[in-house]
Amino acid sequence: MRTNSLIKMERHHIIDLDDFSQEEIALIFATTDAMKEILSREIRRVPTLRGKTIVTLFYEPSTRTRVSFELAAKNLGADVVNVTSSTASVAKGESIIDTMRTLEALGADVIVIRHFQSGVPCLMAQHLQISVINAGDGCHAHPSQALLDLYTIREKLGHIEGLKVVIVGDILHSRVARSNIWGLSAMGAQVVLCGPPTLIPQELRRPQPLKGGECPFPPLTIQENLDRALEEADVVMVLRLQKERQEGGLLPSLREYIQLYQLNSARLSRAHLHALVMHPGPMNEGIEITPEVAHGPQSVVEDQVTNGVAVRMALLYMVTGGKG
């Protein structure tokens, strides 16, 4: 396969983007390009991972991410086993360590894990010999989503460096935002976080430098006023707002959220004409984004979904050793 010459992957697990360099992300883009080329063929399948077994282990329902990984694995010729928390294999009470050891003993080569608690993919990587890919954990990280976002930006705008990227919404609970902060910063973008103060982590709003003056996070701008945040923006990433945030006392009402933070056409007009509108899905149309904007000419939501498969093919290819 063509990608053989492109990449020598050292990474056995993919947990987060916080330690990815610009070069490594560029390498993933190159591999993803090759995967997209495969997807454009009449027969969009290669036998690269034939004989390998990929297990998707989802403790939180997410049809789109699971299907995206499943298609990615199948396009590369792998066998796929889907395990969800509703199936018997993750029966209530069985410890996650037992579940993961069982899957390893059964001969899985890669585990793609989604969990509602932060740190579970890390826990697996610490206890398993086989590769672990984080498909989203708690409020921690969602590296494949951030990579497909980065890839889509590069594909549409040609580059990432120097772009102003605004992430709007519930940053506090968003693993997508956290992984994007690392990835975008590594690629040289300027990241602006926008949302009500209750939904932006205190540590990001009021960063405290560590001893020695180091900062534990990449440079970020916080802007609570969405109109101002959108000025000169190149990319707007809209996050899903969970309706429970109101009950949790973090928001007075959805009505007020919509008034202050919904991305609508009037607000979007403050951004560059070429600005991309992105959303990790699933969208609450009418809450964080209006239908006009969600399906308007600037929206690249569908490209994100398509690119997701190619990016995940690249990741599976890489963690299995990149041997074609």
Added chain:
Amino acid sequence: MNLLIKGGHILDPSQGLDAIGDLYIVEGKITWVEPLKEKRPLGKFAVIPASGLLVCPGFVDLHCHLRQPGYEDKETIASGTRAAAKGGFTTLCCMPNTKPPVDSQAVVEYVQRTAHTEGVVRVYPIGCISKGLKGEELAEMGELAAAGVMAYSDDGQPVTSSRLMRHALEYSLAFGRPIIDHCEDKALSADGAMNEGWVATRLGLKGIPAAAEEAIVARDIALAELTGACLHIAHVSTAGSVDLLRRAKDKGLAVTAEVTPHHLTLTEERVMGFSTQTAHHTASALWYDTNAKVNPPLRSEKDRQALLEALKDDTIDAIATDHAPHTIVDKLCEFDAAAFGISGLETALGCLLSLVHSGQLDLKLLISKLTWEPVRILEIKKASLFPTSPLPWGLGTLQMGAPGDVTIFDPSKEWVVNPNTFASKGKNTPWAGCQLKGQVMATVVAGNLAYRDDSLRLEGQSA
């Protein structure tokens, strides 16, 4: 058997004693300590050669969890007291959050009896503040005092109701025994798993803000002032709490406080596997380390520094381990699901001595915070009912006639922490694999060896 501890460096802050020499224990009591001028006792002695070793009053732990009755898979009085002896502790005050909790005479007596038959160090149970630790009605504090408790606490839980806390403080006045509070505003700390700070933000874990502790410390101090009762703040962990305590002490209130070895030596970064401050870590085997999950959580370096300062200026009176043993199953799981707590008795001295070796803490101060200062906190003040303390006179000191409780340690012996060799059933330690400098060589309780390191050989002598 009578004991002669020979040629050690005797350090007893309670009487400003700092001398090289011998210490005699006859019939379980201290009878002669260097540099006494009187004649040495005569007779047959088992000799502990202590040259090059430190000889101190036995350590007194104000705060530990022995788990029995009810959670014997985590710890028993037998295993917990052996862990204590290995760590140099000769007296343990154990928290009442057992099953059933220590809220009646029957459970107090059960703990006392079990400690007497199965324990190897002194054990004094602390009684509940509220019945069943429910925070609703006061426990029968008089009955508990009569049965032999020397303090009250709902530890593990804060006393949520300010009204109940006021009444607990008031009611305790009759017995002159302190109320020990675990200060945590549960509404603020809800679902939090570690300190609220950059590490929690980075790891996507819900944080417990310092304010969750400080809000209740402030409330309790106000109530101590209102009632005039004795208040003891358990496991202080933040710089803000230290400020509040300092002001309370300046006002002359009857407020005391303790700090744990782990809050003095570790910070929140340990949850990422690091003990030094560097910004860019990559995922390691110690990310989301549940052995560093403890309540109150490991805080920031600024907090740690404030705790050290507070210990030095006596804003914090004593060091207490908050030994909280758990099973492997309690810890080998998702971080959010893991139990809070550190099994701390066996590593306390080693990690505290790291502060001495690095010049952050004076050895004499450290020993006083482990010996006579905790005992002073438990002295009964102006009790009109049950004024006799269950603790014998002379704990935490090497004065003549005091109980023969002595800890002998080698301050420079290096060892690697291996939880599998712990006497405690709780293997949950954030120091696993770490090299510590300073190890207990022998622990003597009432003149009997409760623990002896394999390398230490006893000799016989008669004079």
